[in-house]
Amino acid sequence: MTPEILARITTARAAHDLSDLARQAVAATAETTDPAERIIQARRLRQLANEVVDRVVLAEALGGASWQEITDALNRQDADTVRREYEDAVAQWNAMSEEEKAAAAEGFEDVDRWYARHREDYDPPLSTPVADLLNRY
Incomplete structure (x- = not known):
């Protein structure tokens, strides 16, 4: 596995986390909470988006x-x-051993399963985008 593929896998995981956090923010829209809590949640969304x-x-x-x-x-x-x-x-990603890359990629199937559960009709028609990435290279 190349460092690029591994970086794309971790990107998919980060996007998954961002999506889940955004969905939770929508769910909390009508909740009664203090302003600081809403701001903290919004800042976390921004941090994940930057990631x-x-x-x-x-x-x-x-x-x-x-x-x-x-x-x-x-x-x-x-x-x-x-x-x-x-x-x-x-440089750090390029220096990773094959064992480190394999360990970091473990569980990518969970992202594919998450995508399949949350996929909308207007999303790309892929059922396993991360596995497809691995098969493409």
């Missing part, structure tokens, strides 16, 4: 995207700054 972006950037960098492409997609100005922000993570 998803970071994992996508990592996967794209591991997949060979140029720092300029990544910088443009992030709507940032300086590719060197973006590279410096992510280069340590890219």
Whole structure:
């Protein structure tokens, strides 16, 4: 398994977590709670959304995207700054042993099952998107 594939698996897991947290925020809309609790929940959503972006950037960098492409997609100005922000993570993922990658990928089937349960008719017609990723490479 390549570091890029592993990064995409962890991206799917982070998106899964973000989706679940967003659904819980919708469910809590009518709950009586203090303002601080709502703000804390909204901040957690933002943190998870940022984590998803970071994992996508990592996967794209591991997949060979140029720092300029990544910088443009992030709507940032300086590719060197973006590279410096992510280069340590890219190096760490590239240095992982096969055993570490396999261990980190364990349980990916749970994300596929989650997707199948929550899939809407307008979503891509995939039943096992993570397994499909593994089979594609």
